[in-house]
Amino acid sequence: MLIGAFTGFATAYLTGSLWAGVFAACLIGILAGLLMALMTVYLGVNQHVSGLGITLFCTGLAYYAFRVIFGTPSHPPQITPFDQVNLMGDVAVLGPIFRQYPLTYYAIVLVPVVWVILYRTNFGLKIRAVGENPEAADAAGINVYGVRTVSLMIAGAFMGVAGAFLTLSTLGFFTFDIIAGRGWVCIALVIFANWIPQRVLLGAFIFGGVQALQLRLQLTGVKFPYELFLTLPYVVTIIALTIANRNAAYPAALLKPYKRE
Amino acid sequence: MSKFRIEKAPAPAWVRPAIPVAAVVVTFVITLVFIAWVKVNPLHTYYYFLVAPFTSTVSMIELLVKATPLFLTGAAVAFAFKAGYYNIGAEGQLTAGAIAGAWLGVVLEGSTPWISLPLMIICGFLGGVLWAMVPALLKVKLGVDEVVTTLLMNSIIVYIVSYLLNGPWRDPVSMWPQSPDIDQSAMFFKLIPRSRLHFGFILGLITLAVIWYLINRSGFGLKMRAAGSNAEAARFSGVNVGNTILATALISGGIAGLAGVGEVAGIHFHLIPGLSSNLGYTGIIVATLGALNPIGVGIAALFFGLIETGSLTVSRALGVPVYLGQVVQAALLLVTLGMFVLTNYRLKREG
Numbered sequence: 001m002l003i004g005a006f007t008g009f010a011t012a013y014l015t016g017s018l019w020a021g022v023f024a025a026c027l028i029g030i031l032a033g034l035l036m037a038l039m040t041v042y043l044g045v046n047q048h049v050s051g052l053g054i055t056l057f058c059t060g061l062a063y064y065a066f067r068v069i070f071g072t073p074s075h076p077p078q079i080t081p082f083d084q085v086n087l088m089g090d091v092a093v094l095g096p097i098f099r100q101y102p103l104t105y106y107a108i109v110l111v112p113v114v115w116v117i118l119y120r121t122n123f124g125l126k127i128r129a130v131g132e133n134p135e136a137a138d139a140a141g142i143n144v145y146g147v148r149t150v151s152l153m154i155a156g157a158f159m160g161v162a163g164a165f166l167t168l169s170t171l172g173f174f175t176f177d178i179i180a181g182r183g184w185v186c187i188a189l190v191i192f193a194n195w196i197p198q199r200v201l202l203g204a205f206i207f208g209g210v211q212a213l214q215l216r217l218q219l220t221g222v223k224f225p226y227e228l229f230l231t232l233p234y235v236v237t238i239i240a241l242t243i244a245n246r247n248a249a250y251p252a253a254l255l256k257p258y259k260r261e
Numbered sequence: 262m263s264k265f266r267i268e269k270a271p272a273p274a275w276v277r278p279a280i281p282v283a284a285v286v287v288t289f290v291i292t293l294v295f296i297a298w299v300k301v302n303p304l305h306t307y308y309y310f311l312v313a314p315f316t317s318t319v320s321m322i323e324l325l326v327k328a329t330p331l332f333l334t335g336a337a338v339a340f341a342f343k344a345g346y347y348n349i350g351a352e353g354q355l356t357a358g359a360i361a362g363a364w365l366g367v368v369l370e371g372s373t374p375w376i377s378l379p380l381m382i383i384c385g386f387l388g389g390v391l392w393a394m395v396p397a398l399l400k401v402k403l404g405v406d407e408v409v410t411t412l413l414m415n416s417i418i419v420y421i422v423s424y425l426l427n428g429p430w431r432d433p434v435s436m437w438p439q440s441p442d443i444d445q446s447a448m449f450f451k452l453i454p455r456s457r458l459h460f461g462f463i464l465g466l467i468t469l470a471v472i473w474y475l476i477n478r479s480g481f482g483l484k485m486r487a488a489g490s491n492a493e494a495a496r497f498s499g500v501n502v503g504n505t506i507l508a509t510a511l512i513s514g515g516i517a518g519l520a521g522v523g524e525v526a527g528i529h530f531h532l533i534p535g536l537s538s539n540l541g542y543t544g545i546i547v548a549t550l551g552a553l554n555p556i557g558v559g560i561a562a563l564f565f566g567l568i569e570t571g572s573l574t575v576s577r578a579l580g581v582p583v584y585l586g587q588v589v590q591a592a593l594l595l596v597t598l599g600m601f602v603l604t605n606y607r608l609k610r611e612g
Contacts, residue, residue: 035595049549052349052542053594060587064295227424231417238395238413242405 281550281557284597285564291596292589301579309578310571310589319456320570326457328566329527330355332465333520334544335551335558337389340472341513343553345489346506350396350411351517352541353418354389358518360422361388362525363430363532366443377446381526382464382519389518390511392418397510401503407510415541422534430532440532449527461523466559468516473555485509517541546594552601565590 035054289307296303314320334351341348348354365384369377396410426438433441449460476482487495488502488509496502524536547565551557572586 049545050595050598052545053591053598056539056542056546056587057591057595060584060591061295063584064582064588227420227427231420234413234417238399238405238410241409242399242403 280600281552281561281597284550284593284600287600288589288593288596291592292585295585295588296581299579299581301581306575306579306581309575311567313574313578314567314570320574322453322456322458324563324566324570325462326459326528326566327569328562329459329462329465330520330524330540331543331547331562331565332462332469332559333516333523334540335547335562336465336468336472336555337513337516337520338544338548339551339553339555339558340476340516341509342548343476343489344485344506344509345492346397346400346510346513347408348393348396348411348510348513349408349545350393350414350514350541351520351544352537352539353411353415354392354514354517355521355524355537355541356415356418356422357388357392357514358385358521359388359525359532359536360418360425360521361385361391361518362447362522363440363443366447366526366530367441369447370444372444372446374446374450377444378449378460381447381449381522385518385522385525386515387518389514389516389521391514392518393510393514397507397514400510401507422532422536426532426534432531438534442530443526447526448530449523457528459523459527461520461527464519464523465562468519469555469559472516476555481505481508517544520544543590546590549594550597 293303296306314324334355337351337354338348361384362381365381366377369380392414393411396405396407396414399405399410400407423438426440430440431437432439452458452460452462474482476485484495484500484505487498487500488505492502495505520540521537524540525532529536543565547561548558550561550564551559568586568589572583572589575581575585576583
């Protein structure tokens with residue numbers, strides 16, 4: 001169910017950002033994934049609406065929990081974030097590029113791992129089969145519900161860690177608008193990348209690049225409507241979606257709940 | 262001894278209206294867990310949540326104020342969903358309506374309410390229509406999935422608002438990132454003097470009545486529902502599905518735009534960042550809880566007004582974080598969605 005996870009992504013992303021510790025974030029992400037699975041896989045509820053519901057639920061819960069635990073502090077509670085790891089020493093050009101947070105390296109390594117799982121393992125074959133044609137997969141003896149549930153849990157775990165990256169690596173604190181719709185962006189990213197893991201990496205660099213570039217442009221003090229520049233990734237995704245739609249690279253059973261009769 | 266068996270068949274008719282009520286009860290049981298966490302008496306909490314808002318006129322009016330935009334966003338979403346068009350973009354369309362209203366409101370300087378009011382309404386509606394146009398055309402002409410495009414349009418307009426407020430529209434007097442106040446004549450009149458309850462409330466009720474008529478009593482509604490339940494069959498029986506969906510999507514966007522103009526002309530009187538504060542997304546919950554039925558949407562919107570007012574009361578009285586309101590709303594959506602599945606089953610007595 002490659003992206004039956006869809007909105008579950010955004011969801012888990014939000015939950016994960018509160019708890020210190022990647023592991024806890026991972027766990028809470030898995031829980032959100034399970035909830036998503038319960039709603040969409042077992043009860044067969046519309047995925048858009050339930051995904052949105054879970055997102056709102058988790059956001060509310062994260063805010064609520066924050067207030068309960070920390071009250072309303074005048075300064076956001078701080079933690080010491082991860083240090084950056086330097087792989088290349090002081091080599092020119094490459095040095096600064098390879099000074100990154102540990103989680104960034106794991107994220108990049110994850111891309112080939114996901115690719116191998118999806119395209120070179122039995123489990124990946126099952127995931128893709130369930131995504132393309134659940135009826136046939138079921139007839140071939142694959143547990144459609146099981147595969148979809150596990151996929152959602154894995155997706156949830158990833159999203160949880162992604163949220164934790166923001167709090168634990170880059171910022172060191174939690175603010176209310178910390179996620180700023182990044183979970184939705186990643187849905188756009190997957191569509192942009194036509195569901196191919198290595199292209200997701202490329203897309204992520206482009207999206208990230210646009211963000212970084214506009215910050216630079218702001219710093220130069222040139223009068224420039226940088227906000228409009230920030231809409232570019234979204235506009236590009238809509239265009240990409242329009243073009244990609246022609247090639248129909250969607251998993252055929254995307255967004256379709258499967259009911260065993 | 263008789264045994265019960267669950268079989269797949271439509272549940273008896275009385276179950277349907279009972280479901281939202283049952284869902285509310287289940288939700289409050291679930292949220293007990295979160296309330297217990299802050300170590301306050303849950304009964305007190307529910308008292309402040311559900312009963313206290315009715316004990317004072319001020320908070321009862323506030324309930325209606327909170328329900329006003331939800332009438333409209335709920336109506337917008339229900340209308341589109343009814344035709345099988347999953348418009349997730351009410352949030353953005355609302356903002357587009359707000360931008361249109363904030364612009365026109367300033368242009369109308371020195372006008373009279375008799376001219377300004379209808380113009381504001383039309384302008385807000387058109388703003389929403391315009392923002393709904395791109396995803397609607399892409400869907401109808403090229404078959405691009407509307408869920409993702411409407412969602413992306415929501416993000417785009419956030420940046421446009423931020424651009425307008427930091428750039429050309431920044432209030433020249435205060436230099437705050439907010440647009441100049443709209444003209445006196447463009448402000449929606451108050452229903453109750455010195456309160457925040459404004460004409461938008463009536464506009465919401467009228468809109469709900471109109472879409473009820475459109476969906477249930479008009480030829481267009483018949484086509485719309487046909488397109489929503491079985492597009493193939495509808496096409497076969499001569500319905501122009503494309504045009505029907507296009508019209509539905511644009512009207513839906515327009516209604517969301519009305520909510521935006523209401524917030525500008527009735528509450529804020531200028532454009533601010535984050536004007537919508539999830540009203541569009543909450544509209545999806547309201548529409549779902551109301552089972553896409555305009556009357557149900559109205560009731561759900563009022564109930565949500567109660568939850569929002571109640572969560573403020575709880576927060577003031579017991580120190581429970583306001584966000585409890587959001588938790589309750591979202592949990593309610595999930596529980597209702599789950600419970601609607603139950604309507605496909607009925608309990609059968611055997612032997």
